[in-house]
Amino acid sequence: MQIDKDEAISVVLLAGGKGMRMGLSTPKQFLPLQGKPLVFYSLELFLKMEEVTEVVVVCDPSFRPLFSHYAVKFADPGTRRQDSLFNGLQEVSPTSKWICVHDAARPLITHEMVQTLFQEGRIHGAACLGMPVKWSVKARTKDNFVQQTVDRDYLWEIQTPQFLSKKLLMQGFALVQEKKLTVTDDVSLAEHLGHPVKLVKGAYSNIKITTPEDLTLAHQLYPLL
Secondary structure (H helix, E strand, C coil): CCCCCCCCEEEEEECCCCCHHHCCCCCHHHCEECCEEHHHHHHHHHHHCCCEEEEEEECCHHHHHHHCCCCCEEECCCCCHHHHHHHHHCCCCCCCCEEEEEECCCCCCCHHHHHHHHHHHHHHCEEEEEEECCCCEEEECCCCCEEEEECHHHCEEEEEEEEEEHHHHHHHHHHHHHHCCCCCCCCHHHHCCCCCCEEEECCCCCCCCCCHHHHHHHHHHHHHC
16 A cells, blocks of 8 residues: 555664663563564564554664564664664654654554554644553652642653654754753653643553563563453
């Protein structure tokens, strides 16, 4: 099927993290889930989507041979997340209009949640998956006393994928580089420009594998998806 250039999406898959909190020599995104490296779950999902015209994998060059059976591009990781994303953007096709950014350590995304993100992202220019916070949240003092209870009705836990127009991303990068700012997620680049970001419901199962407990939970959740 021929995809209109205004609908085509480039995916930047961030797989360059060291995964130190796992306490293992292998980065978390390459650990096995049901016998397959975590990174391949989201990669294979994106490659099957008609709107996705290319995937740029940001990873250490030593892991690139693992991707020999996939048609992907590569970029080197940077010191910070935003540096890795910037490196990935340099490998994206010049004609790309839309960028989807995903953490390789989130293997439990589904086609349905990603499709909804794509739809909302095209409408609003910037969108991200997330879920309402379930627990009570308290702000603390520097001495670890409760400062206040935060109204959780207005709080979301943010996930990936995140989706932005390429133009907005590049404008955001220009601003944060000029002001020497560090951002912890991708849509923050749009936020610094004052551009509204649409929140799209993902799933509580869309966990990021960070600790050994997370990997155990992923093994339990995967058969249920």
